[in-house]
Amino acid sequence: MSLATRSLPRTIGAHAVLLTYTAIALFPVILVIMNSFKSRAGIFGAPLTPPTPKTFDLIGYTTVIGQGDFLHYFQNSLVVTVASLFFVLLFGAMAAFALSEYRFRGNTMMGLYLALGIMIPIRLGTVAILQLMVASGLVNTLTALILVYTAQGLPLAIFILSEFMKQVSDDLKNAGRIDGLSEYTIFFRLVLPLVRPSMATVAVFTMIPIWNDLWFPLILAPSEETKTVTLGAQLFLGQFVTNWNAILAALSLAILPVLILYVIFSRQLIRGITSGAVK
């Protein structure tokens, strides 16, 4: 901002609003992480204070890691998230390209049909999905989860990506056609790199609900072999006794991978390479 458009009270006001919002948004996360480093008495005695030398305790983390299978749960979560993300982005981008690039009968209807999934929650179909998975023998497999999450993520991905693909210059695609590139090469080599920032946006929006989901792992893949982190954390949630240390530690650990993925995608948002293609 230039000096001419800046005013001190307005700057202070804007910062106050943003800082307040940041504090509100971060509060639960910080509370979880803080308490995960405290002893049980510390958590219940003073839940809002940071760990002191007296209350500091790594019992939660040792429990989680000592349980042994937790690494395996992490691995399951990662496999499911990354694989679903891959398929959502691949199929979403391909469908979006077809919808935005080719004129064919029923194009608009197809677009609306694909967008319908945004408005109808996939969980309404849980019973049918379960029957389907039982019939196809996919219960208690990660494949079941990947399939469901891919279906869940596609509508929004297609909706967002087709808007962005419409903005990719027609001239560029036509130049590729005249140079003899196949439609696949045009899609993968010319169009995809140009919509990379929007792909990253879609990836972030798709990834977080998948990582955090409890519903489908609980219903479709509750076995020890296929448990995800969120489901695994339920282990410590007993009917009579709840191991808060372990839950908080598990949740704190669960933030890490998703944070790493987020950092990777948000770096893609840098537009650098796209400038200079046209105009």
Added chain:
Amino acid sequence: MGSLNIENVKKAFGPVEVLKGIDLEVTDGEFVVFVGPSGCGKSTLLRVIAGLEDSTSGRVLIDGDDVSVTPPAKRGIAMVFQTYALYPHLTVKNNMGLGLKQAGTPSAEIDRRIKIASAMLSLEPYLERRPAELSGGQRQRVAIGRAVVREPKLFLFDEPLSNLDAALRVNTRLEIAQLHRRLKATMIYVTHDQVEAMTLADKIVVLNAGRIEQIGSPMELYNSPANDFVAGFIGSPKMNFIDGAKLGETAKTVGVRPEHLTVDAKSGAWKGTVVHAEHLGADTNLYLDCEKAGLLTVRIFGVYNAEPGATLYATPDPAKTYRFGADGKVLK
């Protein structure tokens, strides 16, 4: 090599007819410019020639071969786009070589052609750069170079100068003209700018609302326009059109170009007051509100001092006055 025949090509998008039956013959080595207002179908026609759009009916022949169902890459054409359309992830060299690589040309041959083209367009210092590191004029030269290396039968230009600023536009126009002279290739050029059309073309095709209004050399179009549309479109400032009835003429409209009117302070055919004067140095444009003829533009060569509000008489050159009938066609 390099002739083009278009036979009764029609194109409709749903119920909207964009091209209403186009017939055109382009001989080898000609520079043909399609010109017309926005939406007249000139870009669509170019796309049909390139194979980027299918025509609804009619045939396109390149060198006598019907290419109506041949994919763009196999038609022996190269195209330069308004937005340059360079591949952002490739260097200048690879941008130019990609088409040949796809066609399976040996790499020594590709290198040789890139060398010739880049020397022709003074692109040698930039061969290893990416499009993002080039200026607008350089990018358009790369796009032209990409067309040159393919040694096509037909060059297609789709408003290649529209994104450049005025000074670069003149330079690049000159380069395209020189390129045509050197390569002696057939070129088809689309523009809405009649100055580009007049300066570059061997043959101008004036299009309007999906039809060809007139085909001819720049001077033919300027001196003997077939109808009021061509007369108004070619020439700048635009031809003055005067209602024939007001002048007591039998023709529906009478047209006279601004440069074919003379002004005098004392006497003349049409009395009027000066509304505005534009002083361009080399010439002066006067806008006269005439009692009989309405608002007229007069172009005077050199400097002419006239204050708004002054009374002047305008006189048309009778040999260069055009009369148009009710259907817009010129009356002989």
